[in-house]
Amino acid sequence: MDSATLWGTWELWGVLGLVSLATYVWRFAGATIAAHIDPDGAMFQWFSCLAYGMLAGLISRIILLPVGILDETPLIDRLAALAAGFLIFAAFKRQILPGMISAVGVFGVLAALRDFGVL
Amino acid sequence: MKPAGAFDDQRRAFRGGIAAAFRMPVWVVSASMMGFGSLARDSGVSFGVAVVSTATVWGLPGQIAFVELFAVGAPVLAIVLASSMANLRFLPMSISMLPLFRADKAAWRWRYLFAAMMSVNTWAMTLRFAPGMPEQHRAPYFIGLSATCMTVGVLGTGLGYYLAGTFPFYITVSLIFLNIMYFTFLFASVxxxxxxxxxxxxxxxxxxxxxxxxxxxxxxxxxxxxxxxxxxxxxxxxxxx
Structure with a gap:
């Protein structure tokens, strides 16, 4: 790797600094608010629900309406992989690993077949 | 899997966090961060920035938004806003995790550091296992877990960046998809x-x-x-x- 690839421009580091700060803002605002939340109270439960709702929304959006690299794969591949994963997940009494591996396996094979021009 | 609440002391809770990380999270984190490293190189982001972004942003959707928007030459403000919004989840996440550490006075002073070390992975595991632990064991468990994941994530990013170009498209895209599927089934098991x-x-x-x-x-x-x-x-x- 040459030094430009290794280090990059100052502008790029500046953008990274801003992106990092813009992420720390959420984390640190949360840490400040957390001081007023009772871990046994209803507010604590409500914020857990908000977090789960937002995460589920983000993940389902990435699967159905991706931007960037995942957008270069067909929707049907992502859905087939997801369906296979949930089938195995249910068959294995809701264990994470079998579900995840079969979903990624199906996705990877489909993506490879398309790469090789078989599909 | 033995109940994660059963540690004898703080040192064992810390080691228990490291051990928990090695059960599954580190494999997923290293694989998906290798995918990110590879993506970062294809996007024209430097090695240093890619690796440091894993430690400082520490949230894949925000990092992906950053490198992909940078690659298409988006304005700085658009890059910052998009990656910040993609990482907005950290707000409710830290509000719903940090109160678990409040009873431990020594740990509570480090809450901003904990917020910076938190990922979806370590958040979900801490939320599930920490309430069953004595208060003074929660922070060591979280630190062991998170520090291990961060270390592996940074190494994975570097390795993925180094290996980029040797990966065919279907490998890179599968590594990114792995991360999404991990969270899908991690949450489906809630x-x-x-x-x-x-x-x-x-x-x-x-x-x-x-x-x-x-x-x-x-x-x-x-x-x-x-x-x-x-x-x-x-x-x-x-x-x-």
Whole structure:
């Protein structure tokens, strides 16, 4: 790797600094608010629900309406992989690993077949 | 898997966190960060920036937004806003995790550091296992878990960057997809009723709200799905499980 690839421009580091700060803002605002939340109270439960709702929304959006690299794969591949994963997940009494591996396996094979021009 | 709450002292809780990280999270983190490293190189981002972004941003959707928007030459403000919004989840996440450390006075002073070390992975595991631990064992467990994941994530990014170009497209895209599937099934295995409801509502509303507003869809989705789940769960009464 040459030094430009290794280090990059100052502008790029500046953008990274801003992106990092813009992420720390959420984390640190949360840490400040957390001081007023009772871990046994209803507010604590409500914020857990908000977090789960937002995460589920983000993940389902990435699967159905991706931007960037995942957008270069067909929707049907992502859905087939997801369906296979949930089938195995249910068959294995809701264990994470079998579900995840079969979903990624199906996705990877489909993506490879398309790469090789078989599909 | 033995109950994670059963540590004899703080040192063992710390080691227990490291051991928990090696059960599954580190494999997923290293694989998905290798995918990110490879993507970063293809996007024209330097090695240093890619690796440091894993430690400082420490959230894949935000990092992906950063490198992909940088690659297409988007304005700085657009890059910063998009990656910040993609990482908005850290706000409710830190509010719903950090109170678990409050009873431990020594740990509580480090809460901003904990917030910076938190990932979806370590958040979900801490939320599930920490309530069953004595208060003074929670922070060592979280630190062991998170520090291991961060270290592996940074190494994975570097390795993925170094190996980029040797990966065919289907490998890079599968590594990114692995991360998404890990979270899908990590959440599908959640058992608490109000959280499960929030997950179902969120999954249904997320894409819909994104179509209405790509910038503000996600926070609205979280608030509406989460609040509906919370209220319905309360209405259904105390029959968890």
């Amino acid at each position: 058992r608490q009723r109000n959280c499960l409801l929030a997950l179902l509502f969120g999954a249904a509303l997320g894409p819909l709200f994104h179509l209405i507003s790509p910038e503000w869809g996600l926070p609205f989705c979280g608030v509406i799905a989460g609040t509906a789940a919370f209220l319905i769960d309360q209405r259904l009464g105390r029959r968890h499980g």
